[in-house]
Amino acid sequence: MSGDASEFDVIVVGAGVAGLAAARTLVDERSAKVVVLEARDRVGGRVFTDTLPDETWVDLGGQWLGVEQHRLSAWLERYKIPTYKTYTAGENLLLWKGARTRYRGTIPKLPLMALLGVGWAQLRLDRMAKKVPLDAPWTAKDARAWDSVSFGQWMRDNVGNDVARRLLELGMDTVFAENADRYSLLYALFYIHSGKGTDILLGSEGGAQDTRIDGGMQRLATAMANGLDVRTSHPVSRVRWERDRVVVECTDTSERRAFVARRVIVATPPPLTNEIVFEPALPQGRAALQSEMPMGAAGKCIAVYDAPFWRDEGLSGQCVSDEGPCHVTFDSSGPSGRPGVLMGFLEGDEARAMGKLPDAERRETVLRCFARYFGERARSPRLYVDKLWEKDPWARGCYGAFFPPGLLVKHGALLREPVGPIHWAGTETATVWSGYIDGALSSGERAARELSL
Numbered sequence: 380m381s382g383d384a385s386e387f388d389v390i391v392v393g394a395g396v397a398g399l400a401a402a403r404t405l406v407d408e409r410s411a412k413v414v415v416l417e418a419r420d421r422v423g424g425r426v427f428t429d430t431l432p433d434e435t436w437v438d439l440g441g442q443w444l445g446v447e448q449h450r451l452s453a454w455l456e457r458y459k460i461p462t463y464k465t466y467t468a469g470e471n472l473l474l475w476k477g478a479r480t481r482y483r484g485t486i487p488k489l490p491l492m493a494l495l496g497v498g499w500a501q502l503r504l505d506r507m508a509k510k511v512p513l514d515a516p517w518t519a520k521d522a523r524a525w526d527s528v529s530f531g532q533w534m535r536d537n538v539g540n541d542v543a544r545r546l547l548e549l550g551m552d553t554v555f556a557e558n559a560d561r562y563s564l565l566y567a568l569f570y571i572h573s574g575k576g577t578d579i580l581l582g583s584e585g586g587a588q589d590t591r592i593d594g595g596m597q598r599l600a601t602a603m604a605n606g607l608d609v610r611t612s613h614p615v616s617r618v619r620w621e622r623d624r625v626v627v628e629c630t631d632t633s634e635r636r637a638f639v640a641r642r643v644i645v646a647t648p649p650p651l652t653n654e655i656v657f658e659p660a661l662p663q664g665r666a667a668l669q670s671e672m673p674m675g676a677a678g679k680c681i682a683v684y685d686a687p688f689w690r691d692e693g694l695s696g697q698c699v700s701d702e703g704p705c706h707v708t709f710d711s712s713g714p715s716g717r718p719g720v721l722m723g724f725l726e727g728d729e730a731r732a733m734g735k736l737p738d739a740e741r742r743e744t745v746l747r748c749f750a751r752y753f754g755e756r757a758r759s760p761r762l763y764v765d766k767l768w769e770k771d772p773w774a775r776g777c778y779g780a781f782f783p784p785g786l787l788v789k790h791g792a793l794l795r796e797p798v799g800p801i802h803w804a805g806t807e808t809a810t811v812w813s814g815y816i817d818g819a820l821s822s823g824e825r826a827a828r829e830l831s832l
């Protein structure tokens with residue numbers, strides 16, 4: 380077995396923004412000797428900016444800075460990374476039961492009863508969400524009842540108007556990247572509270588989709604990694620631990636490498652943490668937690684045009700449709716608006732099904748969908764690219780791992796609980812903006828500050 384003969388204070392597993400924030404904080408604030416072990420050949424994890432053959436950059440992973448995302452704002456400011464507003468000028472589109480209407484803001488033009496139904500449901504959800512303590516959702520007064528039903532069931536039981544319920548489901552599918560029958564109401568309420576309420580979660584201007592990064596979010600991960608000891612192409616397969624010592628083993632096809640430290644911060648998505656062998660084994664509850672938290676599924680489909688032609692027609696590029704596969708689209712162009720970039724989301728089971736299609740067929744299906752929304756010109760982009768995250772072996776899905784009914788009350792308390800010298804980070808462990816880049820960053824900072832050296 381080869382490795383690094385020197386001993387480290389801390390080994391960080393995973394160079395997503397959580398792991399990078401942990402390493403930076405340890406180095407900056409505690410002068411610790413840190414190594415970051417990353418399975419992929421790049422840093423950033425679920426943040427990934429790709430450069431296309433015509434030099435257009437596109438964010439295939441996390442892309443938005445939302446309002447009230449103070450940790451992400453601070454890290455962007457630290458590296459002086461420029462931002463710009465998401466393009467929202469003009470009218471949005473709603474395609475509903477074959478009819479195409481234009482509207483401004485977050486609320487589409489629908490029958491009054493449907494709009495009232497959505498508004499009432501949001502009000503109730505926001506009120507209930509505020510009763511869920513962010514650092515301990517399982518202690519909410521109604522935690523057991525709320526964790527025993529799925530969010531989908533709650534919507535069926537409480538939103539009587541069919542159009543209102545469908546619209547809410549579509550919005551929530553985009554927020555959670557998963558069918559609402561799979562996760563609990565308690566988890567949904569925690570997430571809503573963590574993300575500052577339904578209006579902010581769903582909103583562009585003044586919401587979670589408010590601002591973009593000029594050049595793409597990858598710039599942040601790259602800046603954070605600069606100067607750190609990051610070893611890419613180092614997939615961790617085993618963590619052997621005792622009270623004050625850990626041996627972390629990486630296996631690739633050719634050799635096994637070992638690193639030694641006093642502490643380890645594991646900053647990988649729960650289903651991937653579950654594949655690392657821990658010796659001695661993790662306590663039963665902790666092991667159950669990470670084995671029972673599945674990832675959501677989302678894909679991003681991106682078409683690049685010479686210009687954002689929809690803007691000339693007074694359209695923002697944002698569309699909501701009851702017919703898929705991309706139920707929601709955004710104008711994802713850079714700050715200059717040249718070239719024009721249209722991005723459509725695939726969510727949940729539709730993302731999984733689209734991932735099984737041959738590439739050419741998926742492209743054709745998505746472009747047909749864009750053409751239904753924005754006209755025939757949308758069918759012929761100069762470039763098309765997509766990424767289905769559930770097919771990514773080091774993410775297994777996105778935006779994050781979720782809690783099926785029953786799990787949060789049963790094992791949620793173990794999410795951040797250290798096990799011997801092992802500490803946990805990653806967006807799933809965040810209390811504020813859990814599931815988002817902001818939450819990932821704060822989770823890394825928290826883990827770096829909580830461990831004793």
Ligand SMILES: Cc1cc2nc3c(=O)[nH]c(=O)nc-3n(C[C@H](O)[C@H](O)[C@H](O)COP(=O)(O)OP(=O)(O)OC[C@H]3O[C@@H](n4cnc5c(N)ncnc54)[C@H](O)[C@@H]3O)c2cc1C
Nearest residue numbers: 393395396397418424425441442443615777805806815816
């Ligand atoms: C399509 C998409 C759109 C999104 N949109 C937004 C958005 O607009 N705004 C927002 O705030 N958030 C968004 N998110 C969510 C956001 O990207 C994530 O919450 C955040 O990046 C998670 O960071 P992390 O460090 O916790 O995890 P990750 O980024 O998953 O990092 C974990 C790292 O661990 C590595 N790893 C895994 N297993 C091992 C192993 N065994 N050994 C070594 N390394 C390992 C992985 O390769 C990865 O690099 C989006 C995500 C996706 C995919």
